[in-house]
Amino acid sequence: MKEIKVGIIGAGGIACSVHIPNYQKIENVRVIAVADIKAEVAENAAEQFNISNVFTDWEDLLKIDEIEAVSVCTPNAFHAEPSIAAMKANCHVLCEKPMAVSVAEAQAMADIAKEHQRILQIGLASRFSxxxxxxxxxxxxxxxxxxxxxxxxxxxxxxxxxxxxxxxxxxxxxxxxxxxxxxxxxxxxxxxxxxxxxxxxxxxxxxxxxxxxxxxxxxxxxxxxxxxxxxxxxxxxxxxxxxxxxxxxxxxxxxxxxxxxxxxxxxxxxxxxxxxxxxxxxxxxxxxxxxxxxxPGGHETEVRRFIDAIRNGLPSPVDPEEALNVQxxxxxxxxxxxxxxxxxxx
Ligand SMILES: NC(=O)c1ccc[n+]([C@@H]2O[C@H](COP(=O)([O-])OP(=O)(O)OC[C@H]3O[C@@H](n4cnc5c(N)ncnc54)[C@H](O)[C@@H]3O)[C@@H](O)[C@H]2O)c1
The missing domain is CATH 3.30.360.10 (Dihydrodipicolinate Reductase; domain 2)
Structure with missing residues (x-):
């Protein structure tokens, strides 16, 4: 089974309590890079979870070609830009909730997912308990x-x-x-x-x-x-x-x-x-x-379903159009x- 390599953008609470630990539970999935505007936060996460590439700018993370999946775990106002850039860089995206802060941003995210045929899953984990x-x-x-x-x-x-x-x-x-x-x-x-x-x-x-x-x-x-x-x-x-x-x-x-x-x-x-x-x-x-x-709880299942969708070419486990309607x-x-x-x- 091919290994799926993951990058994490934003290395605060939800990244370290939900995203990284749940990726690390899944066979043949490896978190290989982490980016946070606060160097210390990125370094701490890298040390805690044994992640080899550490950045303060997510654009550098997206330059790593082998990354296939990205978690966007930044504050809400910084969801749209890295999510869109990641999809343009050919990555599938699991972006935390809410989808974005404006309808225009959320619409742009849904449009890019469709155009680039990428999985865009918003972190609406209550569905998955x-x-x-x-x-x-x-x-x-x-x-x-x-x-x-x-x-x-x-x-x-x-x-x-x-x-x-x-x-x-x-x-x-x-x-x-x-x-x-x-x-x-x-x-x-x-x-x-x-x-x-x-x-x-x-x-x-x-x-x-x-x-x-x-x-x-x-x-x-x-x-x-x-x-x-x-x-x-x-x-x-x-x-x-x-x-x-x-x-x-x-x-x-x-x-x-x-x-x-x-x-x-x-x-x-x-x-x-x-x-x-x-x-x-x-x-x-x-x-x-x-x-x-x-x-397993909703958070673990959301991460597992994201990986499963990538592996098996399935649609996003959270239809971006539904997340857009919530926005x-x-x-x-x-x-x-x-x-x-x-x-x-x-
Ligand atoms: N699904 C859930 O149950 C759940 C629970 C908590 C938080 N969240 C969501 O997760 C997101 C983050 O929340 P948190 O509690 O982890 O916050 P946090 O403040 O602990 O972590 C956010 C991190 O993002 C970093 N950051 C900010 N701007 C950045 C940028 N441009 N590039 C890279 N890193 C940047 C910050 O330095 C910080 O370390 C929010 O959107 C929040 O709504 C979801």
Whole structure:
């Protein structure tokens, strides 16, 4: 089996906790290069994971011809440029979420993937947990009937990221919506069968992140004075098939930290990812248990599927068009915040 050689762009938290260790678990896959604008960060990752080529400029990494796959693990505002350059350099790309910070960037990424016939997979790992994959198979079998509503919830009571550029718009492009809202939105829409969004309305707010009196027990102090992104966002999306989606996400709110995503179908409803189907059976209301399988977590499976797609010439495990639709919805919520109006996505 041919060895697949991998390069890593951005060597911070997610690169060292998810991407590199999971590549290193796979037979005949080798991470041979790492780039980070901070030399020390790149060198530390190289030492920790025994990676031979170390750069401070990702353009140098892309000059290594034998690299076939690249992980882009930089802050959100720096996803599009290296992803596009990597695909132009003939590499397949696993790029962290959100796809980009603007629809134009995300569209350009999807277009280049198509033009150069490269796999572009966005790091929407919630799809790949064993329970999620099983639930997807149940929904796709038609068991829940027609899916007409989804609720995408990612609420933290206090969980403001205190590292990296998450709380600065110039680095992240957005706040909680781009950080954790993106997972919930993508997860629920994917389970709903990826209907096409036609309009969105919503609002993104800053209620906690710019206040010195707010505590953040798990992650500690963040840069309050330069906090310029949302810490709460809500929205409503209409799809071409008539289905609707509600969005609720926060890094901080005065409610217990809750998930709470669910999907409603004409024959059954489920929490995401729950172990019960709520339905009507034989003239009675029934709470039918489903046995969720166990297995590797979503992050490991996303990396394995990326490699599998490269090896076997499969389409991207996360269709770039679906990630682009999620980007359109999130940017529509930001646009709607400014205008107070619904945004046409048709
Ligand atoms: N899928 C998930 O569950 C998940 C979890 C956490 C983070 N993320 C995503 O991963 C990305 C990185 O997050 P993180 O927590 O690892 O942040 P981080 O700050 O720990 O790491 C980012 C690294 O990128 C480097 N960098 C910045 N600009 C660069 C450039 N132009 N070229 C090369 N390196 C550059 C920084 O120096 C830093 O070391 C973000 O987009 C975030 O949304 C995803």
């Amino acid at each position: 064993p329970g999620s994959l099983y639930l997807k198979s149940i929904i796709d079998s038609g068991r829940l009937g027609q899916i007409y509503y989804g609720r995408a919830v990612a609420m933290r009571r206090r969980g403001i990221p205190s590292w990296g550029g998450f709380t600065r718009k110039d680095m992240s492009g957005g706040g909680t919506l781009f950080d954790i809202g993106v997972h919930a939105i993508d997860h629920v829409i994917w389970l709903m069968g990826a209907p096409k969004p036609i309009s969105a309305f919503g609002s993104a707010m800053t209620k906690f992140g710019d206040r010195h009196d707010v505590i953040n027990p798990d992650w500690g102090a963040w840069d309050v004075d330069n906090f310029d992104v949302d810490d709460f966002a809500t929205g409503s999306v209409r799809f071409e098939n008539g289905a609707m989606l509600t969005i609720e996400t926060s890094w901080a709110s005065n409610i217990e930290g809750i998930g709470g995503s669910y999907i409603l179908g004409t024959n059954g409803g489920v929490h995401v990812v729950g172990d019960t189907i709520f339905e009507q059976r034989n003239g009675k209301l029934a709470n039918t248990p489903i046995e969720l399988p166990s297995g 359109k919805i999130m940017n529509a919520v930001y646009q709607s915040t400014e205008t107070g109006r619904s945004v046409d996505l048709s």
